[in-house]
Amino acid sequence: MDTFTELFGTSPLIWAILGAEAAFWILLFGGLAVRYLLRNRRLSTIMLIGVPVVDLLLLTFTAVDLAGGVEPNFSHLIATIYLGFTIAFGHSLITKTDAWFAHRFADGPAPAKKPKSGPAYVRAAWLEWRRVALAVGIAVVGLLAMQVMVGWAVPSSFAEANEDVIWSMALRLLLIAGIWLVAGPVYATVFKSTPATDTTQRVSPASDTLSNHR
Structure with a gap:
């Protein structure tokens, strides 16, 4: 507590x-x-x-x-x-x-069910990131509005922004959105755009015919 x-x-x-x-x-x-x-x-x-x-x-x-x-x-x-x-x-x-x-x-x-690969997976990844971007955008606007209420001041350097409670949080949120973009939809587009191949073992026609004669 x-x-x-x-x-x-x-x-x-x-x-x-x-x-x-x-x-x-x-x-x-x-x-x-x-x-x-x-x-x-x-x-x-x-x-x-x-x-x-x-x-x-x-x-x-x-x-x-x-x-x-x-x-x-x-x-x-x-x-x-x-x-x-x-x-x-x-x-x-x-x-x-x-x-x-x-x-x-x-x-x-x-x-x-959520797709694991393919175009549907890529679309889902981009849709999810758009929601993340919207959430971050709303939060950042709220933070800036908060800054206006307490007295508008723009940091003169990154170090100064990092020491400010409002600006540092806004920067962290933007960083999260950027990391999510790379790890989410960009990764999905590059590595997951092709549908997963069916690895189920298929029975050849010869083997199927043989099994029917047993």
């Missing part, structure tokens, strides 16, 4: 982030359970609409906290990154979870 306090301070924002995360999964699984188990589509829709509302509330809470004169700390950075992630990946998570619920409880089709 002491380490937690040292890392995030005593700001209630970190608890708001944890509450938003819990609310996300409760509304998601609860809404889908209501839809497929209780067959109440209207209530389910209302609960799922609550997912982006939670993000809006967290964004408002973060802005109010900064407007109150609180110096930006790690909890504000986490809040910004969390918002970027949920906005970029939230719809995809809801869609995949919905497909699983429909298959498990409503005789829906089985969710498609």
